[in-house]
Amino acid sequence: MRQLLSGNEAIARGAYEAGVRVAAAYPGTPSTEILENIAEYPEIYAEWSPNEKVALEVGAGAAMAGARALVAMKHVGLNVAADPFFTLAYTGVNGGLVVVSADDPGMHSSQNEQDNRLYARAAQVPMLEPSDSQEAKDFVKVALDLSEQYDTPVLMRITTRIAHSKSLVELAERAEIPLRSYIKDTGKYVMLPGFARERHPLLLKRMEQLGEFSNTSDLQKVEWGVGKRHIGFICAGVAYQYVRESFPEASILKLGMTYPLPRRLIEEFASQVDELYVIEELEPFMEDQLKAWGIKVEGKSRLPRVGELSPEIIHQSFVIQLGPTNKGDVPFPVPASQPSDPEMDMAEEPDAVTPTIDWCFQAIPGRPPVLCPGCPHRGVFYALQRLRLTVTGDIGCYTLGALRPLSSMDSCLCMGASISMAHGMEKARGKDTGQRTVAVIGDSTFLHSGIAPLMDVVYNRGSSTVIILDNRTTAMTGHQDHPGTGFTIRREPTWAVDLEALCRALGVKQIWVLDPLDLDKLREGIRKATEADEPSVIIARHPCVLLENPFQDRLYQVIPDKCVSCGLCRDLGCPGLIFELRSLLPETGSSSAERLLPRIDPDQCRGCGLCAQVCNHQAIAEVPKSQGAEEG
């Protein structure tokens, strides 16, 4: 049976079919849906771990115990898990272990666009790169087989366009892979220096053998082009699809295994073409290695080293930059509108290059992400902005508090860094700075990597104020549960971490639990907390408005007579508040005077009431929902 699956769904299916027993992850775009889909298969134990390091260690334990395991994370998650990842390469596994890294070229939702292929080389771990959903599924099984055969974790690297693109996948049944027996092996699994020294040469030997495998594996495919054989491309992952699309007749060496690279195969391919190009996103990972082997090749001299590639960029980089070759012809056929399939596009003119519409809008405003209407984080950021505090931030929906008009975040580095950076600022500039600084961190993020930094603040006699933005979920990635919500990945009830008690146990004595939608109390709490001469925590607790909304029956309206257009409400950046130029009422006598008046869009308003609280003129008031609907 064939199904349309995203790369992430296909990886989950691959884990199921390949007999995986344990899977763990922390949610992170674009990798989140891998575990969400694995959780649909009761045959696999699935969990949200508090962070990627823990997830990988769970996977490692499962593999050591003889089970097949899969661990998934976004690219920056592998930074968190890098510590066990590098040493796992030494210990090897027992049951197969595949680590999926979902990279995000173009940074659709990430803080950087690192190229995690470099981790394969740095850690000496073999790497597979699927180029569509079918391969994403198939490669999970290949990776697990390799992992068991060569006694190594295997990295499967995907990118956003693989993770979140759907293509057809042929499904199969699950293979029940029996547990391998567990045998105590201190020299293999206890990485004391003496034992690790013996493992390192074994690791290098293993990579040599895998290099041999890479040369002969049918993961690597040579596709000879029709006619124009003098030009060859080497590519992997989604770049392969782009090259296929751009140059349907080109000769391609398509690699499914990109570490270790198949040297002999590449040299053979290179010897049969006059010009060789490597098409890869981000870093010249393959290109550098080819050049080190003395192969004449080009790649990044024509292609960008930032952002995603696309058929368009590849086509432009080659046809336009390269121009006609000395062989007297345009090097590559014009793409896309020239279908290779005669069934397609019969109606269109055969040689038409589809022109782009001549479009002339001068300024199309961007549409950056925004805190949802009714988002409880908005209250905290509004309060922080008014108090003009320095705010060290973290990763989550609330990172959007950095954007105008809230503009109330000074830093965002990685998960957990908000607390440690606030502590560092205080230590650098003294207590006065400390009292002008707060760290903000979400509940899920706090449990991911905020606990240790908060412990550090207490231990090292800091006096930082930490606001835990507790919306009872991992909101940004789509509302996943975490150790504080009381539910597992399959919504089974479980123990919920008590944040208050946890902070107290870390040594924090000043703790306030406040509702971020009650601005007066919140401001007062922040004032007290920042003044305190010791570590303090505010738990700003209100559930994410998309999860539950106690105010769903409330609706607010602007009373135009009372509004003086002061713009205070505008600083909330609420999508439900729309500002329109309106003429003054006729009785004022002036026909030309216009004012910017707010209006509340009843379809967007979630009744949080923040706008009524910030208005100094009582010009925003709650109204019965029926009335609002009539006027809206």
Place this chain on the structure above:
Amino acid sequence: MSKKDILLVGVGGQGTVLAGKILAQVGVKAGLAAKVSEIHGMAQRGGGVVTQVRLGSSVSSPVVSRGQVDAIIAFEKLEAARWIPYLSSQGWMIVNDQEVMPLPVLAGEAVYPAGIIGQLCCQLHQLRVVQAVKLATECGSPRSMNLVLLGILAPSLGFPRTLWEEVIAEAVPPSTREVNLKAFGRGWALESTA
């Protein structure tokens, strides 16, 4: 059939993703190859959203290039303007006549351009402007607006209407099935009589 590259563009929360899923599934059930590319931004609501659907007897790239798209369904006017460079000169566009203010406009740092529909009319080979929210509300729920828009696109693709209805019934929650089918039918009727 010939290849079809279609963009569904809008704002988070408008139902573009579900519409794209239905469209692709219809293609698959009709025996075509399909690729769908979605980008999940940082915001759950309010950010820009685009779903690219490619159907054909074979499809390589999951993303399309500028100037090559056969049809764009714009769930919001500003997004129609933003994505129009992707439309081919023979392509057509369906625009929901709705404005959702982006943050820079709400913050007073940018202006929502006036006269988008007028400009679209001048430039496009084929354009349908619809008040999809109003039509969807008449069918029972403003949230079925995505199905009205899909219904307008559907007749041009040549797949049987029963196939669409079968896929829709499978894709939407049972409680909203009736409303969504009605909304789809409303869109279908608009276009097939136009």
